[in-house]
Amino acid sequence: MTKKPNCRRAAAAMLAAIERGKTMDEAADRLSDLSPPDRRLAKAMVMFALRRRGDITAILAKYIKRNIPGRPHLARALLQIGAVQILLMDIPDHAAVAETVTACGRGEAPYRGLINAVLRKLVTEKKNSDKTNKDDTQKHGLSYDPLSNFPEWMVAQWRENYGSEKAESIADIHCQKPPLDLCFKSAEAMPLFINALSQSDISNINIHQLSPNVLRLMDAVDVETLPGFEAGDWWVQDYAATLPVIWLDKLLAENKQIDATILDLCAAPGGKTMQLASRGHHLTALDISASRLDRLKANLTRTLLTAEIIQADVMENTIPYLKEKTFDAVLLDAPCSATGTIRRHPDLPLHRREKEVLKLTEIQKNMLNRADKWVRVGGFLAYVTCSLDPREGEEQLKEFLEQHPNYEACAPTGLPDELCGHQNKGSAFGYLRTTPADWRDEGGMDGFFASVLKKIKAS
Numbered sequence: 462m463t464k465k466p467n468c469r470r471a472a473a474a475m476l477a478a479i480e481r482g483k484t485m486d487e488a489a490d491r492l493s494d495l496s497p498p499d500r501r502l503a504k505a506m507v508m509f510a511l512r513r514r515g516d517i518t519a520i521l522a523k524y525i526k527r528n529i530p531g532r533p534h535l536a537r538a539l540l541q542i543g544a545v546q547i548l549l550m551d552i553p554d555h556a557a558v559a560e561t562v563t564a565c566g567r568g569e570a571p572y573r574g575l576i577n578a579v580l581r582k583l584v585t586e587k588k589n590s591d592k593t594n595k596d597d598t599q600k601h602g603l604s605y606d607p608l609s610n611f612p613e614w615m616v617a618q619w620r621e622n623y624g625s626e627k628a629e630s631i632a633d634i635h636c637q638k639p640p641l642d643l644c645f646k647s648a649e650a651m652p653l654f655i656n657a658l659s660q661s662d663i664s665n666i667n668i669h670q671l672s673p674n675v676l677r678l679m680d681a682v683d684v685e686t687l688p689g690f691e692a693g694d695w696w697v698q699d700y701a702a703t704l705p706v707i708w709l710d711k712l713l714a715e716n717k718q719i720d721a722t723i724l725d726l727c728a729a730p731g732g733k734t735m736q737l738a739s740r741g742h743h744l745t746a747l748d749i750s751a752s753r754l755d756r757l758k759a760n761l762t763r764t765l766l767t768a769e770i771i772q773a774d775v776m777e778n779t780i781p782y783l784k785e786k787t788f789d790a791v792l793l794d795a796p797c798s799a800t801g802t803i804r805r806h807p808d809l810p811l812h813r814r815e816k817e818v819l820k821l822t823e824i825q826k827n828m829l830n831r832a833d834k835w836v837r838v839g840g841f842l843a844y845v846t847c848s849l850d851p852r853e854g855e856e857q858l859k860e861f862l863e864q865h866p867n868y869e870a871c872a873p874t875g876l877p878d879e880l881c882g883h884q885n886k887g888s889a890f891g892y893l894r895t896t897p898a899d900w901r902d903e904g905g906m907d908g909f910f911a912s913v914l915k916k917i918k919a920s
């Protein structure tokens with residue numbers, strides 16, 4: 462008889478792989494032998510460990526004064542996985558300790574006693590703290606210091622750009638599990654979904670309509686089991702990510718272009734491609750990554766939407782299909798540091814380095830200059846990033862406008878006023894800036910920058 466794969470051990474293996482440089486997607490194969498419920502549990506443990514990495518490291522440091530000798534990658538990860546079960550999850554203490562110790566294999570045998578002792582101390586500390594402590598910043602003896610869960614350079618950037626209070630708020634939201642936003646293909650599909658949901662076995666889930674096309678589910682669920690998934694009535698897309706398309710679509714509509722030709726550069730996995738195609742536009746979706754384009758194709762197939770698909774590097778000089786072609790609009794959703802999406806990618810703070818931002822700004826600048834060639838005179842160029850760093854957003858826009866006097870920035874339209882930042886209204890150019898701390902009471906949103914420019918004459 463084959464042995465049942467151990468959920469805690471798999472979670473620790475995934476966490477250790479991420480700690481050593483793998484992304485969450487790359488390390489997810491460590492969970493592949495688990496049953497679906499065990500896989501969900503293991504993933505939840507890893508997500509908690511990543512989101513509260515600073516707080517967990519601090520409490521473990523109280524009990525482990527010296528470096529663990531040898532090569533303790535998995536042992537250290539098992540300690541983290543044990544700690545999150547005791548301090549952050551609804552798992553009985555005895556099960557958390559016993560199952561985690563059982564998860565130690567031969568390689569961790571030298572650390573078994575240490576893991577057992579430390580986890581038991583955490584249980585005692587939790588019980589003592591629960592008796593005495595009523596403070597929100599400390600639950601089960603675990604201090605909550607949101608900013609400590611992120612690298613210093615990132616925190617310094619947030620403080621500099623958004624002030625101390627907002628930086629703390631951004632960190633706080635990044636430490637939480639995000640809600641699930643569904644973007645509907647048509648506004649008519651949403652009431653049908655709500656009705657079907659109310660008759661399903663998850664009818665008690667909290668929902669909140671954010672816009673005519675976006676519905677927020679406050680608790681994450683298995684998306685494939687939701688009504689309308691197979692029919693392709695909706696796709697998962699954060700509310701903030703839907704806003705640049707709403708703005709661009711509104712400008713096109715004002716120009717009487719309800720079926721515009723649009724080149725979607727850096728399109729995969731296709732959230733904005735689907736949004737634009739569902740509004741009647743003709744899409745050409747380009748991306749460098751074959752695997753991400755496969756996801757885009759699967760998304761289009763499921764939602765019964767269409768786009769011309771090109772696998773190419775934006776910076777390639779000859780892309781035959783695009784030679785001499787111009788479009789009514791070009792959307793550049795450029796590669797960026799993605800610091801606005803950390804709550805969905807809690808591995809990002811571990812891997813991102815400050816110096817990468819400078820390289821990315823160079824790439825974005827070159828891509829913007831290249832995108833300009835495909836915009837017809839009178840057409841629009843939309844530039845989007847999911848970074849919180851103004852060097853990848855506001856400053857990029859300013860520099861492009863200085864170097865391209867044949868473009869003018871369009872005022873945000875069709876968007877909630879407060880997300881366009883009051884400072885923009887008086888400035889020479891308008892843009893959208895969201896941070897995770899916006900609409901906090903409704904669950905926050907991803908951090909995005911977007912601008913839409915009109916090409917008023919040839920360069």
Ligand SMILES: C[S@@+](CC[C@H](N)C(=O)[O-])C[C@H]1O[C@@H](n2cnc3c(N)ncnc32)[C@H](O)[C@@H]1O
Pocket residue numbers: 726727728729730731732733734747748749750753773774775776794795796797
């Ligand atoms: C922010 S993601 C795009 C998200 C997408 N627009 C959406 O809404 O689902 C950036 C994309 O840029 C692509 N990319 C990065 N460098 C590229 C290049 N030189 N040429 C084309 N695509 C590139 C990546 O493969 C990635 O899919």
